[in-house]
Amino acid sequence: MTLGAVVMLAPIVWMISTALKPESAVLSAVPHWIPKPATAENFVQLFTQAQDFPVFRWLLNSLFVSSSVTALVLLVASSAAYAFARMEFRGRELLFMAVVATMIIPSQITLIPVFLIVQKLGWFNSYFGLIVPGLAGGFGVFLLRQFFLSIPVELEEAAYMDGAGPLSIYWRVILPLGKPALAALAIFTFIGSWNDFAWPLIITNDIAMRTLPIGIMIFQGRYTTEFGVTMAAAAVCTVPVILAFLAFQKRITEGIAMTGLKG
Amino acid sequence: MRSWNPNRHARFFLLPYFALFLLFVVAPMVYGFVISLHKWYILAPHPTFIGFANYSAVLKDDLFRTAFWRTGYFVIMVVPLGNALSLLLAVGLNQNYRGATFYKVAYYLPVLTSVSVTAILWRWLYSTQFGLLNYYLGRVGGWSVNWLTSTSTAMPSIALLSIWWGAGGNMLIYLAGLKNVPRELLEAAEIDGASPLQRFRAVTWPLLKPTTLFCLVMSVIASSQVFGQTYILTGGGPYYSTLTVILYMYQQGFGLYQMGYASAVGYVLFAAVLVFTVLQFKLLAFRR
Numbered sequence: 001m002t003l004g005a006v007v008m009l010a011p012i013v014w015m016i017s018t019a020l021k022p023e024s025a026v027l028s029a030v031p032h033w034i035p036k037p038a039t040a041e042n043f044v045q046l047f048t049q050a051q052d053f054p055v056f057r058w059l060l061n062s063l064f065v066s067s068s069v070t071a072l073v074l075l076v077a078s079s080a081a082y083a084f085a086r087m088e089f090r091g092r093e094l095l096f097m098a099v100v101a102t103m104i105i106p107s108q109i110t111l112i113p114v115f116l117i118v119q120k121l122g123w124f125n126s127y128f129g130l131i132v133p134g135l136a137g138g139f140g141v142f143l144l145r146q147f148f149l150s151i152p153v154e155l156e157e158a159a160y161m162d163g164a165g166p167l168s169i170y171w172r173v174i175l176p177l178g179k180p181a182l183a184a185l186a187i188f189t190f191i192g193s194w195n196d197f198a199w200p201l202i203i204t205n206d207i208a209m210r211t212l213p214i215g216i217m218i219f220q221g222r223y224t225t226e227f228g229v230t231m232a233a234a235a236v237c238t239v240p241v242i243l244a245f246l247a248f249q250k251r252i253t254e255g256i257a258m259t260g261l262k263g
Numbered sequence: 264m265r266s267w268n269p270n271r272h273a274r275f276f277l278l279p280y281f282a283l284f285l286l287f288v289v290a291p292m293v294y295g296f297v298i299s300l301h302k303w304y305i306l307a308p309h310p311t312f313i314g315f316a317n318y319s320a321v322l323k324d325d326l327f328r329t330a331f332w333r334t335g336y337f338v339i340m341v342v343p344l345g346n347a348l349s350l351l352l353a354v355g356l357n358q359n360y361r362g363a364t365f366y367k368v369a370y371y372l373p374v375l376t377s378v379s380v381t382a383i384l385w386r387w388l389y390s391t392q393f394g395l396l397n398y399y400l401g402r403v404g405g406w407s408v409n410w411l412t413s414t415s416t417a418m419p420s421i422a423l424l425s426i427w428w429g430a431g432g433n434m435l436i437y438l439a440g441l442k443n444v445p446r447e448l449l450e451a452a453e454i455d456g457a458s459p460l461q462r463f464r465a466v467t468w469p470l471l472k473p474t475t476l477f478c479l480v481m482s483v484i485a486s487s488q489v490f491g492q493t494y495i496l497t498g499g500g501p502y503y504s505t506l507t508v509i510l511y512m513y514q515q516g517f518g519l520y521q522m523g524y525a526s527a528v529g530y531v532l533f534a535a536v537l538v539f540t541v542l543q544f545k546l547l548a549f550r551r
Contacts, residue, residue, distance in 0.1 A: 001355050005369040011427065012372055014395055015384050027393045080280035089273040095281075102288050106536065108488040108509045109529040112516050113291035113298060136287035141280060166272045195377035197491045198509075202517055213377040217495055220383045227387045234380045241375045249368060 015238070018231040019043070026228045042232035052222075057208055058215035059236065065127065065200075065211060066193040069134045073189045074182055077140030082170050084141065085148035086156070096145070099138040108198060115202055129203045130211070134193055140185050147181035148174060187248040191241055212237045295526050303523035310523065317527035327528060329503050330511040331535070333418060334487055337507065340422035341429075341486045346478055348430045350471075353437035354463070367438075371431035378428070378491030385424040386411070386496055411497055414504040421492050421505055429485075433478045440474030441467070476547050480540055487536050508532045 013033070018026055019042050020035040047055050083089070084096050114133055123129035151174070159169050175182070200211045210218065216233040223230050299317055301310035321327050352370050356363050373381070388395050389410035400406040410420040444467050452462045490509040493499060499506035499514075508528065516525030 001366055004352060004355070005366050008373060008427065008430075009369050010395075011384055011388060012376075014388065015380075018387065031395055031398055076279045076283065079276040083273045083276035087273040087276070092273075095277075099284065102284075104484065104540075105288075105292070106484055106488045106533065108490060108512075109533045110288075110291040110295055112512075112522055112526050112529065113295035114287055115516075116298070116522065117286065117291060117294065132283070133287045136280075136283040138284075138288075166276075170276070191375060195375075195380075197378045198513075202513075213379040216383065217379040220386075227390075227393075230383055231387065234376075234383050237380050238376050242372060245371075245375050246368070249364075 012238070015231045015234055018227055019235045021228055023226060023228045026226075042228045043236070045229050046219075046232045046236065052207075053215065053219050054208055055212075055215065055219070055233070055236070058210050058212045061130075061210065062194055062212040062237075065130045066190050068127070068131050069193040070186050070190045072131070072135050073137075073140050074186060076135055077185070078144050078175060078178065078182065079170065080141045081144035081148055082174050084145045086153075086174075087166075099141050103138040103142065111198060111202065114199075118203060123203075125204050125206045125209050130200055130209075133199065134196070140189065143185055144178065144181055147178055151177045183248065187244060190244060194241055296530060298523055299526035299530055301523045303521070303526070305520040305522055313523075317524050318531065320524065321527045321531055326503065326506065327508075327511060327531075330499075330506045330508045331532075333503070333505065334489065334507045334532075336418055337422055337425075337489055338483060338486045340419060341425050342479060342482045344422075345426045345430055345486075346433060346475070346482060348426060349433035349478070350437050350475075352430065352434045353441055354467075356434070356438055357441045367435075370434055373428050374431040376428070379495055381424060381428045382492055382495035385420075385427075389420060412501060414502050417497055417501060417505045421489070421496065425486065425489065425492060429482075433482065436478055437471070437474060440471050444470045472547075476543070479547070480543055483539060483543065484536055487532065487539075 014031075017033055017035050020038040020040070021032075022037075022039050022041060025032070025035065046053075049055070084092065118124065118129050118133060121128075123132070155177070156169050156173050159173050164172070195213060196211070197213050200214050204210055204214070207215075207218075216230075216237050219233050220230040298310075300312060300314060302313050302317075303310040356367055356370075376384075389397075391397060391407065391409055391412065394410075396410070397407050400408060408416055411417050448466050448470075449462055452466050457465065488509050489507045490513065493505045493507050493510050494513065497505040499510055509532070512525045512528040512532075515521045515528060
């Protein structure tokens with residue numbers, strides 16, 4: 001187990017170690033795991049190339065896109081999941097089956113038609129193009145419906161007796177009680193959106209509209225042999241996600257146990 | 264319990280999601296097929312309907328065939344090895360000893376990185392002259408491997424980093440599956456004198472089968488879509504040895520703007536994966 005953990009962690013440790021070394025120490029014949037002296041010069045260089053590589057802008061783009069996708073997925077998926085879990089309507093089972101079935105269809109295969117649709121909407125190179133197609137996935141609806149079904153109906157009945165309508169029951173009863181599942185969905189969605197590669201690659205071509213994963217790929221294409229600064233770029237793209245993960249670590253493992261899905 | 268008009272309210276709650284679902288999930292599936300029946304050069308004024316001509320061209324295309332078999336080679340390396348590793352890690356973690364959370368997080372961290380981070384990081388590890396891997400291989404046996412630059416090692420190298428990248432995801436799913444194996448059963452087997460290996464084979468493995476099937480199916484679907492790794496690290500080279508189907512689709516669609524042809528490539532892959540998935544269910548058929 002310990003050996004396994006060392007092997008799995010070593011690349012990430014090496015990334016951070018390399019990022020903290022002066023360029024002259026990076027290509028040494030014998031690798032040093034602890035950078036001495038440690039330096040921030042790679043990060044400074046990374047953020048001061050704004051003309052060609054607006055890294056700070058990419059960071060903001062990624063933060064904005066991932067936060068928007070997360071907030072909107074929570075809203076849209078939870079309201080659909082509420083209807084599936086609590087309301088009776090014609091075709092409910094069939095519709096839900098359709099949502100679940102499409103989760104298995106690989107997203108890369110519809111890359112071209114989605115691209116052409118989004119382009120027709122005039123959303124090429126825009127935040128709309130980066131955000132909106134990411135809201136249509138079935139995972140959130142599936143996860144939340146399963147969780148809402150496990151919430152006892154008595155509380156809703158009490159609220160209903162007090163004269164609450166469906167909207168206020170959704171907002172005041174279901175959403176607060178659904179917090180554990182919503183938190184798990186939020187962190188999955190945020191990480192998935194933050195790390196997304198193929199979609200932002202094709203839907204943007206303006207350097208200022210790129211997200212971090214695309215940006216750092218373009219960046220390393222120019223600095224193929226300067227591993228210090230490319231590892232700094234990789235670290236900037238990774239550390240926020242690792243921090244978010246550590247903060248929500250328990251929720252994530254619970255979320256996976258909840259559904260037995262997604263990894 | 265409801266006396267509001269449930270149909271009307273359901274519509275209100277369902278509408279936002281289903282508008283998105285129709286536009287970005289259902290419509291593209293149909294539209295993509297329509298595109299694949301056309302000569303759809305994006306800069307030309309009108310697409311021309313050509314029936315299944317794209318499909319017959321794809322099936323005869325030597326580069327597509329190369330991409331198809333190279334993708335199969337990748338899947339055959341990544342799925343069994345990756346799942347074996349995930350299962351091994353999960354069984355190890357399921358013992359509930361101190362520090363299990365730390366190990367769980369450690370194994371899961373690679374899953375949190377973007378494919379571009381993984382690719383950039385492994386390009387550095389694979390560096391022939393200064394890479395960490397060749398340094399330690401040199402220390403151990405004087406070896407030096409041309410990881411990404413030789414036709415025989417490039418695809419296995421892509422597979423290796425992909426296994427590292429993804430093992431933690433399936434590990435968590437296997438771990439959730441292992442929690443459903445009743446401890447009493449394992450204890451009973453232990454009392455009867457079964458060794459740990461026997462207990463795994465006779466008790467854990469059969470009960471874990473649905474989880475295993477799920478992980479295998481999802482891994483095949485995911486790994487047959489491999490794109491970012493080969494796009495960033497090799498561009499399909501050297502000599503097409505890492506050309507994968509989605510990469511080829513991307514090159515046709517967004518490099519040469521042949522949207523019809525690229526769509527047909529995507530649908531052929533989809534059909535192949537679908538057939539393979541059904542086969543997996545048939546071969547490993549265990550309904551509980």
